[in-house]
Amino acid sequence: MLIAEQTKTIDACRFCFMCRHVCTLGVVSGKESDTPRGKGLILFKILKGHAQYTPDLVETVYRCCLCGLCEAWCQASCTPPAAILAARADIVALGQEPAAVRQIKENLLQTGNPFGLPAAERFRSIQAPQGRTPAEVLYYVGCDTAYLQPQIANAFAKLLEAAGVKFTLLAGEHSTGKPLYALGYRDEARAMAQRLAEQIRATGCRTLVTTCPSALDAFKTDYPALGADLGGIEVLHAAQYLDRLVQQKRLTPKKPVATQASVLDGTYLGRTHKLFEEPRRVLQQVPQLGLREMVWTRQFAYAAGEPAGLLRLLHPELSRQLAARVLGEAVQSGVQTLVTTCPVTRTTLAGVEPQGPKVQDLVELLAESVG
């Protein structure tokens, strides 16, 4: 069992309550089984053979948004998200994953995206060159941006053109495989990652930029572990690349955006890769934009269930509750514009009460200011 590699975490978490007040799901559901302690108790029983996976224990293992707040808070270096990922892989190996999980896997394998939408329609709403060679930058769009937030991709393309960057989309782009990995399908994730890495290498681009933090983490964290070789290509999130372009004066925000804005830090961009300053530096260049911090920010920012875009698909009601909590925090902090750096978060926050703060991706906001 892969959870055996997480024995230290499971042993510690099963009797520890010290992160329960930050556990994203635990706080909104109030359920003990949703916290790292509850998960630790269950996984300990599985590990020791005192319990077998049943459908409802399996369901509990999939009720975690992998936000990493527990890990950020822990003074004992425990890694509950890694334990959950290991448990899911064990469950898949036993063939006991829930039907909804299996459906997402089938979608990914058949269409290259978790929604099961036609692969041919991936870039239907995006106006940008595909398969251009040579290109300075390969823009990896990602599933959530391509299918649900294409305006982010269009805004990014507009900014790249304004900066004079010769870029291309990847013809035949598909998921990084991260959702497969997060659901426990490690073999399928490896195969998909290796296939995508090969496609990326074939472009000859030296820089890959993505507007999706889950994709960034896939390339930087998962791919080396999965043997998916990107050939030394530089991988950046759009926030990093735009920050660079603004610093180099290749992009100049001119049009005022008179608003009180806050950055909503996320799991991968923030907690994992510590890219806290880049989006803030970009926003500071936007005329008349007032940048303020919410109380919960940077590594302790509230989570909206971003990782791999799965919570929204598996537990839409929980996802809505997370979004409401994030927006409530923004309202309490007097935020007028909540700036996301993630298409999943952008989708999750749309149309959820309390309405009030405008939600905009960093790329959209900058494009508005660059004009």
Next chain:
Amino acid sequence: MRVSSDSYLHEMFFTELADVVGAENVSTSQSDKIAYSCDYYWIPEMWIDRGCRNPQPDVVVHARTTEEVSRLCRIAQNYKVPLTVWGGGSGSQGGALPMYGGIVLDTKKLNRVIEIDKKSLTVTAETGIIMQHLEWALEREGYSTMHIPASIGCATLGGFLAHRGTGVLSTKYGKIEDMVMSVEAVLPDGTIINTLPVPRHASGPDLTQLLLGSEGTLGVMTKATLKIHPIPEVRRFHAFVFRDLAAGLEAGRQLMVQRLRPSVIRLYDEAETRRLVRRVLGVDKEGAYLVFGFDGDAEMVDLEMARALKICRSYPHEDLGTKLGEDWWEHRYDFFFPNHMFHLPQAFGTLDTVATFANIENVYRAMKRVVETQFPEARYIGHFSHWYEWGCMLYARFIVDHPPEDPHLAAQLYNRIWDACLRAAMAEGGLLNEHHGIGLKLGRLMRELYGPAYGLLEKIKQAVDPNNLMNPGKMGFQSYR
């Protein structure tokens, strides 16, 4: 009624529960049964570690309003089903364990902050709110309850009320029972009551104080109004190492009897200074580590700090200055993370007790003697962390590094150590407990503690909960049948 029977009566029961709180707030899942079968009490932890089956709830219900709690209580009465209230479940006394199955009522969705009264400096909140969330809400407005325990992130407001909890700043701001203005509660028959709105009066006995510490055996507290305080201008700390515990105790006593108002005094015995303080704070000293702090207006704090330093320097000491005091404040929660806490297979128990200054050192030494002479497999450490004008609290602990593998033998040894230590403490004027409560762990000793006065508590319990359905098996009250 046994809820899990195959009679269709239990379907009627579940239908009624779902009608009150919605089906999404009623769970019979195995996941929840496991998660609600263990609190922070060592025996259920050990039981799980050894692969034994803990008592589990038949059903876990989340209530969202006081009215829902009231209706749930009526259902419990109608069906004669035990009802155990669960806030954070982080208590160390087994207080939230559903010993006889039935309903576990999780209060964490009763989590609204209802009103901050900035004129009277009070806050009213529902009791299922996690204490840290209440504190964060108050901090945004510039206030604090000053109830800052290590379990602030783990436990709910209701949990602290139910077992008379305390926080690290209790020496100035009091325990939770000193902070409460009034409570709303649901009695076992579903009646919703409010205690009088202010805590000082001459209008009969104090019902607020009767409910505090009742551990869910007399009803469910659903709202509470607490005093709040402005965030202090400054908070300053200072640390010393005294030659021995006796010198430290006397210095601490002087701080109190000279009527200074430190927010915190914490004195570690030689063994805990050597082990925990060194490990967490890196203070590598022999003797008894003492840290104290003052908070409030800077000028007042400076005055009190100067007086306190003068007192401490009159005993054999090494002055560690302010930094090691501030380090303690910064790292005060670190002691409770798994890398610093005692953990299985070790057996460990917190023998927290309280006594007057005249008795407290004898209490400490009596329990130490019991552990060292009767239980060679155990060690004993302690610190004194909540101080009053008349005495202080002792947070003593015993640790057995290698308890028996057999869970029954381990539980028997564990209980024997508790009984022997607490009887020794009571003989010297100590109480059964100071801020963790009684729960399942210590109920059997309540009659010894109270003497004939326990009969009065029993009569109150019988009058309020004649079917003994509220948190049965706790506080020493007659068991559920």
